[in-house]
Amino acid sequence: MISIFNFFRKKKSASIAKDRLTIAIMSDRKDSTNYPFMDQMKEEIIEVVKKYIGVRGIEIKKEFDGDFEALSIDVMLDK
């Protein structure tokens, strides 16, 4: 009986697609560090740090923690 019941209540695949896409895209957007100014900011940070110490590279990540949004900046120093 349950299987027949499920058959009639089966969710249409388009609405499954919508739900899955909404979640996937939300998480894609969170991961992206695509602020328009990101590249320029990177270069400027490198310039500033370089005044004091050798820099090999820099990585900026956007992070989410509950309601907080943060930029974590990793500076890799020259040996």
Next chain:
Amino acid sequence: MGIVIAVISGKGGVGKTTATANLGLGIGLNNKKCVVVDFDIGQRNLDMILGLENRVVYDMVQVMDGEANLKQALIKSKASENLFFLAASQSKDKSVLESSKVEKLVVELKEDFDFIILDSPAGIESGFEHTIEFADAAIVVVNPEVSSIRDADRAIGILDSKSHKVKQGEEVAKYLIINRIVADMVESGEMLKSEDILDILDIKLLGKIPEDKGVIDASNQGKPVILDKKSIAGQAYMRIAGRLCGKQIDMKDIEMCDSGIFKKIVGMFR
């Protein structure tokens, strides 16, 4: 001064080049001067869709490098004297593009044409970024299918962060074309509805193209489907081209089968 429109999709194979060819021709048929440029360096295809593959002498990389001038490289379409085509380089790879050279080419084209349509390569790498860099607007092409829509969102994200206009603090206009819609699948709930896709991508609709076997038949012959007056996809492209040229053309509801009302009545008695 012309408007530069990049045609983008993220995912490959959704009909970007077909859309570029048909809209370019549609704009030409609306008596506006249009040039379509193939930015898919190394994988030239727009020439085939337009039926101009035998006419290519110089490509856009040669123009950028000063080995040929624009007049020599521009190829006039057989179907409209208002449409011109600039081929991608087939021998080189995407790394040959440089921002300053792309900008110079685009600026030069803007002088002579009302519409400059750039056919972007698939993916979101450097070739794509160069296509969107100096665009005033973008047309995003998707299929009503999860991978296409997700990839389109990534491409839109890059457009919103890397285009020259955005960096200047302006906005790049974005419009969506949903390609290959199968009406009875939408009706039965097996294919995403256009409202849902617009919701997810947060973008304005430019037009909907129904699935149509005539599209392959047209590309086989190198005659864009817009020339086939009986083709439903061709008619849809004509409506979109009209909208781009400033005509008020209502959205046609191609997501409803002709038999839709009949089916619903039958359904009531089941």
